[in-house]
Each structure stands twice: as structure tokens, then as C-alpha cells.
Amino acid sequence: MASRERIGLIGAGPSGMALLRAFSLAEKAGAQVPEVVAFERQDDWGGQWNLDWRTGADKYGEPVHSSMYRDLWINGPKECMEYPDYPFDRHFGRAVPSYLPREVMSEYIRARMQDVDVRGQIRFSTAVRWVQKHDDGRFRLTAQHLVSGESVVEEFDRIVVASGHFHTPQVPSWPGIESFRGQVQHAGDYRSAEGYVGKRVLVIGSSYSGQDLALQLHRAGAKHVTTAYRKQPQDIAWPQGMDEQPEVQRFDGNTVTFAGGAQAEYDMVLLCTGYLHHYPFLPQELALGGPNLLCPIGLWKGVVWHDDPDVLYVGASQQLFTLTLLEAQAYFARDVLLGRVEVPEAEERKADMDAWFERMTQIDGPPAALAYQGAYIQDLSAHTDCPEVDVEAVAETFLQMRDARIEDVRTFRDRQHRSTVTGTMAVPHHTPWMQEFDDSAENFQR
Secondary structure, three states: OOOOOEEEEEOOOHHHHHHHHHHHHHHHOOOOOOEEEEEOOOOOOOHHHOOOOOOOEOOOOOEOOOOOOOOOEOOOOHHHOOEOOEOHHHHHOOOOOOOOEHHHHHHHHHHHHHHOOOHHHEEOOEEEEEEEEOOOOOEEEEEEEOOOOOEEEEEEOEEEEOOOOOOOEOOOOOOOHHHOOOEEEEHHHOOOOHHHOOOEEEEEOOOHHHHHHHHHHHHHOOOEEEEEOOOOOOOOOOOOOEEEEOOEEEEEOOEEEEOOOOEEEOOEEEEOOOEOOOOOOOOHHHOOOOOOOOOOOOEEOOOEEOOOOOEEEOOOOOOOOOHHHHHHHHHHHHHHHOOOOOOOOHHHHHHHHHHHHHHHHOOOOHHHHHHHHHHHHHHHHOOOOOOOOOHHHHHHHHHHHHHHHHHOOOOHHHOOOEOOOOOOEOOOOOOOHHHOOOOOHHHHOO
């Protein structure tokens, strides 16, 4: 009798949780599934949604994984993050607002796991140190238990990387920045706004996350906040006390010069410049690199490592649909591992990858980007029994949020949206977001 295949899963955040759940559901339905062993360096599952007050190093001396901060509220409607098989109506038992604070969103992700028993498959507080494929085709995985310090080496037939890519900051440089007399901090190390009160702050980076942090600092009492964009103006009517400038050209002490020649003085700089793909436990030939893209270079269907299909990734793509994207990738990865989805030969894989990449290069704005990722989710789901997502309705909700954000960036979180799963309309939050400084679950649900 053939031995049961072993899968090494690295990471137990939303991506790893989705894969464990997908395997459990398949087993409940009668499928023969491999042994899946998950390694999670944090003490609990949840990945990025776990708030850690520390920055730099965690209590074990490991790099802090989470970039979450106090007072974070999701920057897109919950209706765009809703699991089709676990609607918010079921979770809360009533209609709730469209925008949730971090703690409430984290509880939703965890609560969905209640219909499976998979925590026993996860080795918590355990860091993967190295993965190497040997001549026999199997992987040797070295892991260290961070509490005891004990290291073990185990063999696996295949590896799934689900460790995320929002934990290693991308920190660019500018001429003269070493002369800046003030704090320069990456968003990954930001935890609260108190230190910015009364300060003139330059936020470099104009993604939704950068806009959110700029607004957080403004409402907390920063003297002035400027956001600097790299490519295009943000098309936002900033409130008094905020403005935007084009790309930073140089620093001269606390004076910053922008493209076009405008200058201003600042006390603090917050870098919202994104994150790097970083997998220090993988040899170069197995490690995804490059920028954060909707179509990551080197992954067939955004999941299977082209150069070695025994290595799979979940959650490595740029995320617009977030949780439902991770779900589609997890189901696809599961069915590749179960042999339900056949991995084609290299030439066919490359042709498919090239076609999706070329299609990505034609994206000319948010509607096209949402359509692209929606079509990608549908492509993955066509091969599996992943719960269906109404990608057109979700995209329309995203665009409603974008328009509300442009109309007034201070009040877009006060809007209500309709569930694309149940049709339930959200209700207003009891306090306008600009005046809401209690992000606890207790306050949210009162």
C-alpha cells in the first residue's frame, strides 16, 4: 500500500486557513486527502490580522509579521470580502455597518473555521528555517520551535507557501534623506497616531492604505499631512490640513522638494511604499520575487511554481478581492494536490502565464483591474467546487466605494452597501467614522 502523501504548509493566516479548510471539507465529502502539516511562527492563526504592539522583532526575536495598527478599519466594504458560504448575516445574526474595525474582521475570519477541526494540524510558534528539494524528489524542511528552541527536519512530498507578502517593507531612498532631522518610519512599523499629533507629516505613497494612514493622522490631530504620489494625482478633494504633491525629488534637512519644484518643510515622514516578496526559507530557484502584481511572474494560474510544480503558493497575488481571491487559490491548490486539476506540461503552462501577463499589461484603471481579477477568480473556480463569487457585483461595490472616496474621503466609511451574497443592506454605524476612536468589537456591536 502506498504511503500517504505529506504536504508542508508554510503559514496559517487567511491563505493557509483557507487551504486547511478546503482539504477538511474534501475529506468530509469522502476524498482521500494527504497529511497536511502547517507551520506558523505566530502563537495563533490569523496572519496579518493579528495585532502586535511590537515593531522590528517579536517576543522571540523574529521579524514581526503583522503590519496591523490600532484604529485600523477595513478600507473597502465588507461586502467585497464576504465569504459566499459564510455570510455576515450568519456571523452577526443581524445587519451591521459596511466597514469593520480590525478586531471584528479578524473574528469573522476565525469564526468561519468553526465547521472544521484543523488546528491540530498547525504547529504554532514554529518558524520554517529552510526548505530544500533533494535528488529523491522530496523536500527536507527544517523548522524551529521558538519557545523551546528545538529544531526538527521533516520530509514532505510537496510544499505550499502561504506566508503572505505584507511583512517585509520596501524602503526606497531619496537624495539627501539622511539629512532629515525627524522620524522616518515605514507603515509596517506604524502602530498608532499619537506621536504624530501637532506635526507636519509627509506620507510617501498613494495607495488606499497610504491614503488611510494619512487620514488617520489628520483626524488624530497632525498639524498638516501631505501625501506624495508617484504616478498619477489621487483625484481626491483633501480636507483643510491635507494636500498632495507629486513624487519626492530630494531632501535638504527638513525641506522636501517635489517634482515640479514645490517645496515644503516636515517634521516626520511615513513611508507607505509597499512590501517585498521575501521567502528567506526558500532557495532562490523556488522563491517568488519581483513586484507585487495581479499576475505574479513565475506562477501558473498564480498558484503553481512554473519551475517546480511541486511547490505551490497561495496568497502571493496583489489582492483586490482579498478573502475570496485567497479562497479561489486555496481550492485550486487543493485540487492540484489531490490530482483533480492536471498541471499541464511546461510549454502549455508558459503560454497560459504569458497570456494572463499580457492581459494584465493592458489594464488602464480600477474597473479594468477589477474585471481582470474577477475573470481570474472565475478561471480558477471553474476547475473546483469553490463557492461561487458574484465578481461583477463585487466589482461594482468596489467602484461605488471608490466614487464615495473621491466625493469625500472623510465620509466614505459612513456609506452602506448591499451584500452580494444575501442581498442584506448594511446599516449605519452609530458614530461617524471621523469621530470614532474606539475600534473595539464591543463598541462596534453595541
